[in-house]
Amino acid sequence: MDAHEIEAFDVYVPAFPVVGPNHSFLHRYRRTSVSVNLRNPYAVRHCLGIDVFALLEDPQSVCRYRPVFDREELLRCLPSHSLTATSCQDNGGVHVCPIYGIRYNGSPRESRYHYMRNRGFTRQSGRKMRSLECATEFLSAIREGMRIETEIPEFGNICIFAADECSIAGNMMSNIADSVSEMPIPTVVGYDVPGWVDGNTLSVVVWNSAEKEMSRVLAKLEERHSPTVCVAPVCTLLKAYDGRARIVEMPAGEMRAGFAMGALSAIVESAGIVPAARILSDATDEAERFLQEAEVIADNLAHSLSGRVAAVYGTSDITACAEWWKFRMDKDVGDISFFGELPEFDHNELVGWSDPNVHAKELEIVVLKGRGETEVVRNIVECMICVLRENGRRVNVVDIGGGSVAEMNLRGMIVGAMTASKLGGGS
Amino acid sequence: MTERSVTDQLYGFVSDLDVSIDFETDEIPDVENIILCGVGGSAVSGDFAADCCFEESRIPIRLVKYPEIPNWAGKSTLVVISSYSGNTMETIEMYHRSREKGCLIAVMTSGGILMKEAEENGDLVLLLPSGLQPRHAIGYMIGYTLTIIRKAGGPDLRERIHGFVPALKEFRDLEAIPEGCLAERIAVSYEGKVPVICSDCNTRSVAFRWKTQVNENSKFVAFCDFIPAFNHFTSDTWLQTVRDNYMPTFLMMSDGDIPEETIEAMAGAKIPFHVVRLGGSSVLENMFRAIILGDYVSIYMAERRGVDPAEVRPVMQMKEKLASFRQRFR
Numbered sequence: 001m002d003a004h005e006i007e008a009f010d011v012y013v014p015a016f017p018v019v020g021p022n023h024s025f026l027h028r029y030r031r032t033s034v035s036v037n038l039r040n041p042y043a044v045r046h047c048l049g050i051d052v053f054a055l056l057e058d059p060q061s062v063c064r065y066r067p068v069f070d071r072e073e074l075l076r077c078l079p080s081h082s083l084t085a086t087s088c089q090d091n092g093g094v095h096v097c098p099i100y101g102i103r104y105n106g107s108p109r110e111s112r113y114h115y116m117r118n119r120g121f122t123r124q125s126g127r128k129m130r131s132l133e134c135a136t137e138f139l140s141a142i143r144e145g146m147r148i149e150t151e152i153p154e155f156g157n158i159c160i161f162a163a164d165e166c167s168i169a170g171n172m173m174s175n176i177a178d179s180v181s182e183m184p185i186p187t188v189v190g191y192d193v194p195g196w197v198d199g200n201t202l203s204v205v206v207w208n209s210a211e212k213e214m215s216r217v218l219a220k221l222e223e224r225h226s227p228t229v230c231v232a233p234v235c236t237l238l239k240a241y242d243g244r245a246r247i248v249e250m251p252a253g254e255m256r257a258g259f260a261m262g263a264l265s266a267i268v269e270s271a272g273i274v275p276a277a278r279i280l281s282d283a284t285d286e287a288e289r290f291l292q293e294a295e296v297i298a299d300n301l302a303h304s305l306s307g308r309v310a311a312v313y314g315t316s317d318i319t320a321c322a323e324w325w326k327f328r329m330d331k332d333v334g335d336i337s338f339f340g341e342l343p344e345f346d347h348n349e350l351v352g353w354s355d356p357n358v359h360a361k362e363l364e365i366v367v368l369k370g371r372g373e374t375e376v377v378r379n380i381v382e383c384m385i386c387v388l389r390e391n392g393r394r395v396n397v398v399d400i401g402g403g404s405v406a407e408m409n410l411r412g413m414i415v416g417a418m419t420a421s422k423l424g425g426g427s
Numbered sequence: 428m429t430e431r432s433v434t435d436q437l438y439g440f441v442s443d444l445d446v447s448i449d450f451e452t453d454e455i456p457d458v459e460n461i462i463l464c465g466v467g468g469s470a471v472s473g474d475f476a477a478d479c480c481f482e483e484s485r486i487p488i489r490l491v492k493y494p495e496i497p498n499w500a501g502k503s504t505l506v507v508i509s510s511y512s513g514n515t516m517e518t519i520e521m522y523h524r525s526r527e528k529g530c531l532i533a534v535m536t537s538g539g540i541l542m543k544e545a546e547e548n549g550d551l552v553l554l555l556p557s558g559l560q561p562r563h564a565i566g567y568m569i570g571y572t573l574t575i576i577r578k579a580g581g582p583d584l585r586e587r588i589h590g591f592v593p594a595l596k597e598f599r600d601l602e603a604i605p606e607g608c609l610a611e612r613i614a615v616s617y618e619g620k621v622p623v624i625c626s627d628c629n630t631r632s633v634a635f636r637w638k639t640q641v642n643e644n645s646k647f648v649a650f651c652d653f654i655p656a657f658n659h660f661t662s663d664t665w666l667q668t669v670r671d672n673y674m675p676t677f678l679m680m681s682d683g684d685i686p687e688e689t690i691e692a693m694a695g696a697k698i699p700f701h702v703v704r705l706g707g708s709s710v711l712e713n714m715f716r717a718i719i720l721g722d723y724v725s726i727y728m729a730e731r732r733g734v735d736p737a738e739v740r741p742v743m744q745m746k747e748k749l750a751s752f753r754q755r756f757r
Contacts, residue, residue, distance in 0.1 A: 163659065195582075327660050335670075355646045
């Protein structure tokens, strides 16, 4: 047997997913014995439905212990064999606590989330997780984006081209335009250009990392002589179009989608289509006031979604928000998630969700419910939730309040960012 | 018309399309943009028609599935209202709002409140044959929608579609119906899995159609995703957290629309997934092939589960709950 392979390894499977170094907790756990190959602790997760980590004593840490998710570090700290959960072992001056097993529903995030949440730890990377700061950063990025200034050429119609997370910013602008603008502001996500875009069309091309797709779009726009504004971080493509298109440089930072939103609103407003920057500015102020409330909502949601695969649905006027949830879940939580549209849901997906789907019990529905919806939609959504519940499906309803489409979208985005941050190990 | 079985309706898709694409209707005045309104099965045809016209249409075409009609819609907007039954609450609401905005309206329905009101108001009505499941009337609805778009100044796809109709029939008869065919093999592979259908963003309506057909016919949860969003948001996630109870399925409409690196990465991560190469002569043909294939996959799935594809109990539950509201709404 390999020196690092431990047989009859004791773990504790808690009755509820809370863990701590305090031994008083232990009596609540069911002790069980499993075979663990520490060369591949992830195999334990997937084979046994258990997540394994150790707690190391760390005087620098906020609560004296810090978790270890890193296999190499775990191997260095553990004695070479026969570690049992009931005996803390002295290993070269490092106090290794028992290894705890956490009930696992299909993803490492549940154990990680609960552990972090209860102990206030930082993530493996050492970066402080802070859902509130993350939301604040997002709002600041929007404001920064709003401050951009660029000359807008003459145009007859407008089209936004976007990829990566900036597509959410484009969709948000389309949502706003649908609610208040006299001119459509469609967002095309991808690398093709619709047939109607020509020299009379103002094209706003926005991206963060999608150089490849956007290079195709920009080449086609040039062929059609479409006046173009590019919003992107400094990159080869942006440099190549300096002088051929108007350029807005996107600053470095985590929240580039926020900057893109702000910048798009400024461009749309400068173009005289709709006072999008003012609308977004009001919505940002409103979202700022919502932060404390959002944190409570996010906290509850994170509990509900931990270890689950989220399917997030929003009404058509806030699709950008539902998409944002998916983006943050992918990025912060590292697990798959899905998003969809209401009231479309009740015509087809409802049928699929009404089956127990025993092969995918981890799926969990989140409904983002704004108060701006029409009476028809409100009734349909409420009936839909009712039918889902009658068919045994748990539904998390998130009230994102009323107000303008921008306000609802931003509030929903804030809750989404915070929830994802918490699920990903944030505080 | 007498009621056709679900399999008959599916089988008739290509013929329905072939006939309806030549439908002639009144000329439609020039418009600045087109809005296609509908939900459920009626929305799919609009979504699909908009995708078909994406690269060629000189008029922006927009799909709306929400009762609120965009603020910018007005007298120079053609609104195509689709509801197979003519009684879909959201669609009727869309019709009313479009009228309030003074839009030019065409209605596509087999009857119901919508037909009655549209006729009373003198709107253009395209009558769909009765006796079909709304989601299986898609052949007619795509054909009629493309007709309206063409009449309003959009692209004329008739010749191309007629050109590949025989190939579509052959594809259906070889790959979608016989025992052991591609559709059945995919259906078998979906057992115990959640299908996640992924297509290129310009053909997202096809992935959406697969998803909804699995939902309704097979009574299973399914999802869809799109390239390039999949590459930017999701592919890393699939690789990080192996979910072997999901089955990503990539629909290849043309070489390279799903990047090879995406497929290689998925293969390297040992994630179960499908790449479905449709084998048609053009993206347009492949879109239709994919519709045929997805429809039959969902029927095979239903068959293997022993469920009736036509039965949609939760939708009936919804309708009951909405009934009292509907009285008020009327």
